[in-house]
Amino acid sequence: MAEIAPFSAIRYDYDRCGGDVSSVIAPPYDVLDQGDKDALLGRSDRNVVGIDLPHIPPKSAGPADCYDRSAAMLDAWLIDGTLTREDKPALYLYHQCFEHAGEQYTRRMFIARVKLVPFSDGSVLPHEKTFGGPKEDRLALMNATKVQLSPIFGIFADPKDAIGQAFSKTSSRSPDATGKLDGVDNRLWIVGDSTTVDPVVAAMGDKKIYIADGHHRYGTALLYRDHLAEQNGGSLPDDHPANWIMFVLASMDDPGCLILPYNRAIGQTDTASLLSAWADGVETCGADVADVVLFDGADGVETPVRFTNREALALLAPDECDAWRRLDYAYLHRYLIDELLSKKTGKEPKLHYAKSSEAVREKAKEKNGVALLLKATPMEILRSVSEAGGLMPQKSTYFFPKLATGLAINPLA
Numbered sequence: 565m566a567e568i569a570p571f572s573a574i575r576y577d578y579d580r581c582g583g584d585v586s587s588v589i590a591p592p593y594d595v596l597d598q599g600d601k602d603a604l605l606g607r608s609d610r611n612v613v614g615i616d617l618p619h620i621p622p623k624s625a626g627p628a629d630c631y632d633r634s635a636a637m638l639d640a641w642l643i644d645g646t647l648t649r650e651d652k653p654a655l656y657l658y659h660q661c662f663e664h665a666g667e668q669y670t671r672r673m674f675i676a677r678v679k680l681v682p683f684s685d686g687s688v689l690p691h692e693k694t695f696g697g698p699k700e701d702r703l704a705l706m707n708a709t710k711v712q713l714s715p716i717f718g719i720f721a722d723p724k725d726a727i728g729q730a731f732s733k734t735s736s737r738s739p740d741a742t743g744k745l746d747g748v749d750n751r752l753w754i755v756g757d758s759t760t761v762d763p764v765v766a767a768m769g770d771k772k773i774y775i776a777d778g779h780h781r782y783g784t785a786l787l788y789r790d791h792l793a794e795q796n797g798g799s800l801p802d803d804h805p806a807n808w809i810m811f812v813l814a815s816m817d818d819p820g821c822l823i824l825p826y827n828r829a830i831g832q833t834d835t836a837s838l839l840s841a842w843a844d845g846v847e848t849c850g851a852d853v854a855d856v857v858l859f860d861g862a863d864g865v866e867t868p869v870r871f872t873n874r875e876a877l878a879l880l881a882p883d884e885c886d887a888w889r890r891l892d893y894a895y896l897h898r899y900l901i902d903e904l905l906s907k908k909t910g911k912e913p914k915l916h917y918a919k920s921s922e923a924v925r926e927k928a929k930e931k932n933g934v935a936l937l938l939k940a941t942p943m944e945i946l947r948s949v950s951e952a953g954g955l956m957p958q959k960s961t962y963f964f965p966k967l968a969t970g971l972a973i974n975p976l977a
Contacts, residue, residue: 566687566720566773567679569808570653570761574711574973576610577648578741585743589750589970592714592777593617594698610646612970616713618705625700631708638709649975650754655761656972657734657753658812662965664822671820671965672728672735674755674764675715675972677808678773680782680789687772688718689950693958694779702784712785712974715812716778717967720771721947722815730763731755741971748965752972773813774950776963785809788976810974812967816943825940826962827924828896829916830905831931835860835867838934841908845873845900855892859935861928866937871895876903887948892939893960919962 576585587608590596593616596604601620604613618634619626641647656675661668683690706712722728739751755761775782789806793799800807814821830838835858839846846869851857854868876899877889888894906912914931918924921937928935941961949956 565770566768568676568765568768568811568813569679570655570756570765571677571805571808571810571974572650572653573656573675573810574642574647574649574975575971576741577645580645583739583741585741585750585970586745588612589743589745589968590616591746591966592969593622594780595966597621610641612713612973615641615709616705616969619701622701623698625704628704628708631704634705635708635710638711647973650756652756653761654754654756655764657731657755658971659735659739659749659751660820660965660967661749661751662747662820664824664964669820669822671814671822672731672818673812673814674727674731675810675812676764676768677805677974678716678718678811678813680785680807680809682786688782689772689774690779690782691774691776691946691950691954691956692779692960693955694783698780699784699787702781703787706784706788706976707791710975710977712781712810712976714778714781714969715810715967715972715974716781717776717963718773718778718811718813719776719816719821720768720773720813721817722771723817725815725817726767727764727813727815728818730760730767734760743968743971745968746965748968750968750971768813772951773811774816774947776814776961777967782809805974806976808974810972816947821943822964823940823943823946824919824962824964825921825938826893826959827918827921827938828936829861829918829924829927829931829933830936831914831916831933833913833933834862835865835934838905839867839869841905842869842900845871845876845895845904847872855939856896857937859925859928859937861925861931861933861935873899885949885952885954887945887952888954888956891941891945891949891956891960893941893957896936896938897957917959919964 590613604611615634618630658673741752743750849870851868858867924935
């Protein structure tokens with residue numbers, strides 16, 4: 565099963581910022597554009613985004629000098645005391661307090677190193693497909709800086725809340741650092757005492773970790789480790805830091821571990837055309853029993869529909885598990901889009917992705933198309949698909965809220 569360990573993180577000097585890191589933390593690099601980066605650097609020229617996002621967009625590798633600048637900036641911040649390195653290995657308790665749909669939540673997590681293993685090992689499991697371009701950018705940054713800046717988000721089963729109880733004494737004291745980002749309160753505690761760390765490490769030893777977000781980052785870490793191993797005659801010492809990668813870990817049983825829908829918009833079409841192409845796979849229905857709601861960007865009319873031919877996936881995807889075939893996103897992509905719409909039109913439709921229902925409606929208007937307002941993937945489906953070795957279509961899950969980057973940096977050398 566998964567092997568975790570405490571580590572001596574590089575982090576901001578909390579004394580210098582009064583324990584408030586609001587101005588120096590950032591959202592994950594892959595949700596930011598140039599305007600976002602400029603706004604974050606406007607809050608502080610020491611914001612972590614200056615190092616973590618050297619090339620925009622980070623969908624492929626940029627010029628080498630941009631990564632060299634990130635490395636130089638990291639070194640300069642360590643020298644001038646902006647950043648410091650923990651004196652001894654620690655775990656980092658991490659809470660995010662936020663509001664969703666009128667309710668208050670706290671997602672309880674912790675930051676640790678996780679031993680890198682291939683997915684075939686079965687202790688760290690993916691759930692979505694990945695693509696090569698983003699890995700090239702992250703690998704170039706990792707090679708230049710010799711650190712991991714953005715954590716991977718992993719979840720694990722803990723129905724009895726053993727991990728939460730192990731951290732209960734820590735969470736009862738004031739956090740070592742706090743930071744407000746996009747309406748979310750981020751709170752961090754440094755946990756170095758063995759009476760807490762050892763039980764947590766032991767309890768995680770019988771658990772699997774399911775990657776919630778950061779598949780590309782995990783793949784990049786494997787590439788980085790293997791590259792170093794080749795340079796070292798084929799292997800690395802067991803204690804080499806590149807054998808490990810930084811995760812933020814949360815219980816999938818925590819009420820604050822929310823999965824929200826990830827909506828789509830299909831450009832240059834209308835509801836009538838989709839219903840015609842999908843006649844063998846959907847039918848209109850009441851909103852209370854709908855699997856997806858179609859929003860026509862031209863007239864603003866919403867049409868609830870339900871899926872009527874789920875058994876088609878048994879023939880189209882016989883190697884996939886039953887949980888994968890029950891996934892709405894699988895039915896949408898493999899049957900409605902690939903099998904029905906693409907074949908009828910003779911071309912693959914252009915898809916646009918948006919997390920919020922408001923954003924995807926605007927995208928449908930902009931692209932003269934139709935928004936697809938979907939339901940969230942249930943946690944039990946994600947777990948079953950992952951354990952069966954299946955991979956969901958891209959962007960089948962949206963874990964809310966996004967993690968903050970900059971609370972801890974993982975040294976790889």
